[in-house]
Amino acid sequence: MCNQKSIPHKFIFLLLLITPILAEWNTRDYIRREHSLTKPYQGSGMSVPYWDFLGSTIVTTNYVRLTPDLQSKAGAIWNTAPCHTRNWELQVQFKVHGRGKDLFGDGFAIWYVRDRMQSGPVFGSKDYYQGLAIIFDTYSNHNGAHNHQHPYISAMINNGTLHYDHDRDGTHTQIAGCEAKFRNYNHDTHISIMYKDDTLIVSTDLEGKNAWKECLRVEKVLLPTGYYYGASATTGDLSDNHDIIAIKMYELDLLETQNKDEDRSHIIPSAASFEAPRERIEDEKPSMSGIKTFLWMMCIAIIVIVLVVMGIMWYQKRQENSRKRLY
Structure with missing residues (x-):
């Protein structure tokens, strides 16, 4: 006869054994392979299924490097399949690292x-795009007024008419952002970009704690279906290695309030909290210090005195020549 007291222990043990399997099965059930990039990267030959590459991008066994730690490089990776999912989450494992200690860039x-596979000036991709950009800006050119330090993560929604202003670090067109020190870590760094029920939520795991920390949340964001995922990077006079290690896209369930038959392919990207670009105002020139003002006035006074002396000398010389003619 079985010991009745041992049954609960056996049940608990069996439950603990099955739970991870169910959890893994549930994750795989929602992951979309055609929008994901995981190791091993190579398919047949040098191609990677569902992904195309641009510029300086190279593929190794451990990472996809968009740019090396060299000046004036640009690279990108683009998904070949359009996303027709309304609610989704994109989890990206990345690594930004380089030799620079105080100066590095660009992001x-x-x-x-x-539009995919479009090279351009916005961190390796085109300006005046249509859709969403999550920007990892590592270099601040200290132009214009902003109240954050770098590195900085920001979100920008563009309907195709907006210009990303590098001279102002994009602060005039961003919808939200947060400071995030993501450079030169020895452990893995991750970002989650979730779009659900017209709400954009960006979270990070930069400290290796396996826990998400919310960076920004913006409601009433409209994004159409049928757009493409991608990642791009650029370097200028300053540089960094920009590596993509993994991209995983998860399809999220529709809410009961959402109409599954709604056609969202023709939506124009927008955000209710978006502020129209402010008029560009050049930085005010710093006022001269008291010493500089004094020196400037003294120079003017010396010039005036010299002119007066030369004038007197010229007048006296003229008078002397006039007297000589009389005698």
């Missing part, structure tokens, strides 16, 4: 946009 961006 990289993760995209959900209409």
Whole structure:
């Protein structure tokens, strides 16, 4: 006869054994392979299934490097399949590292946009795009007024008419952002970009704690279906290695309030909290210090005195020549 007291222990043991399997099965059930990039990267030959590459991008066994730690490089990776999912989450494992201690740059961006494989000035991709950009800006050119330090993560929604202003670090067109020190870590760094029920939530795991920390949350964001995921990076006079290690896209369930038959392919990207770009105002020139003002006035006084003396000398010489003619 079985010991009745041992049954609960056996049940608990069996439950603990099955739970991880169910959890793993549940994750795989929602992951979309056609929008994901995981090791091993190579398919047949040098191609990677569902992904195309641009510029300086190279593929190794451990990472996809968008740019090396060299000046004036640009690279990108683009998904070949459009996303027709309404609610989704994109989890990206990345690494930004380089030799620079105080100066480094320029940064990289993760995209959900209409036009793929378009090189350009916005961290390696095109300006005036349509869609969403999550920008990882590592270099501050200290132009314009902003109240944050770098590195900095920001979100920008573009309907195709907006210009990303590097001279102002994009602060005039961002919808939200947060400071995030993501450079030169020895452990893995991750970002989660979730779009659900017209709400954009960006979270990070930069400290290796396996826990998400919310960076920004913006409601009433409209993004169409049928756009493409991508990542791009650029370097200028300053540089960094910009590596993508993994991209995982999860399809999220529709809410009961959402109409599953609604056609969202023609939506124009927008955000209710978006502020129209402010008029560009050049930085005010610093006022002269008291010493500089004094020196400037003294120079003017010396010039005036010299002119007066030369005038007197010229007048006296003229008078002397006039007297000589009389005699």
